[in-house]
Amino acid sequence: MRIARWTHHGAVGEGFVIGDGVVPFPRDLTVTDVLAAGLAELPALAAEVEGAASARLVPLAEVELLAPLVPASVRDFAAFEEHVEGVTASVDGVSHVAPEWYELPTFYFTNPHSIVATGAVVRPPSTERLDFELEVGVVIGGVPGSDGRDLAPAEADAHIFGYTIFNDWSARDVQAREMQVRLGPAKGKDFATTLGPWIVTADEFAGLVDDDGFLPIVIEAFVNGERIGHDLLSNMGWPFRDLVAYASRDSRVVPGDVLGSGTAGNGGCLAELWGRAGSLTPPPLAEGDEVVLRVEGIGELRNTVGRAVHVPPIPPARQRSRARGRG
Known part of the structure; x- marks a missing residue:
């Protein structure tokens, strides 16, 4: 359904x-x-x-x-090893995956108030390196007798209500500055996330899930009609039930939560390709570009990049005396 x-x-x-x-x-x-x-x-x-x-x-x-739900929260994971390899090269010129990546899945919280739908025009902040991210999200539903806390993977499976396409828009230059502070991402991400075009219920995919819980469906990204990337969703390092279980650890997942898979490999975003090419090839997204994400069994998201809006400047940090009294 x-x-x-x-x-x-x-x-x-x-x-x-x-x-x-x-x-x-x-x-x-x-x-x-x-x-x-x-x-x-x-x-x-x-x-x-x-x-x-x-x-x-x-x-x-x-x-x-419209976006198919008003999320209670949005967590976005980094579950594709190939994506991590490419993006790290775009940041510091060396492709690597930290040993810690393999130990447990990692996610950040993004802004549930900046959700847009297929067809919506994305208006990013001032950036010279706008990027898309090809992802699939799971939507959490209620399970009788469970509060969604400290779930085992087998229990987490029952909380997956359905799937939707997830585009985590990214201002890579803004993100790079933020990450130097060892905090974030924040404003490099939170201006827009596209969800849609609808939620396809989990039972529609039940016959496709393999014995390890992975879903081998084709996911593709196009910019102005050219296919930029494609992958299988089953190339994630963890199946979704593991991501849901980890999100619930010492916490809860509740109905309406959305958990993103993280960006696919093999061209799931431009930054990965920049890292592999050693240059901004293909170029960053610009006003008027159309981004289409297609996921087998779900459908497609189609967005057009809008004109960047003007925002008032924020001054840099003031160098203070560090005095401890008013003296």
Whole structure:
């Protein structure tokens, strides 16, 4: 099943994508409500909609898709070894993967208030090195009797409600400055994350998951019609259930959380290619460029880079006396 949010004649709708149309949930339910109820409750809800679906169907061509959920939080992992190899070379000229990367998955929190949808125009901060990132995200749903805390991988599997495409837009020059402070990324990332075009429920992929929990589906990135990168999602260092379990360690995952796979290898972003080429080839994204991410079994995200907006300057740190009293 596919679940989406959209606008139609100025009103927000939330419900199922059926064929080439959308049908609202009954009883004014929202995606947030459905995620909280969990995947086990979805068949009954779909049956409730089925009888009236044809009468309430609105063609996809007549709606504007929104991000498929309002996330409770967004964690983004770095689960592709090949991506780490390429990006480290773009930063310091030497391709390497730290031994610590192999020990446990690593993630950062990004901004749930900067989520945009397919079709939206991304307006990045002032940057000369704008980049996309080809990722898949899992969406967490409710599980009866579980608070989502300290999950084992097998338990974490049940919390995966579905999958969506995830584009972690990045201002690489801003990010590089931040990382010199050993903190971040922050403003190099938090201006936009694209999710969509909808959530495809986990049961749709059940027959594809291998014995180790990996999902071997094709993921691709295109810039202005040219395929820049492609990979298999199963080239992650950990399956999603391990990422969910790690996120829950000494913490919780809750319905509406989104966990990104991290950027794919083999051209999953421009920075990886810059590191391998030793130059800005292909060039950074510019105003008017179209980025399309396609994921087998989910669909595609399509975004156009907009004009950078002006922001007021922030002065540098003031050198203070370090006096300990007002004296």
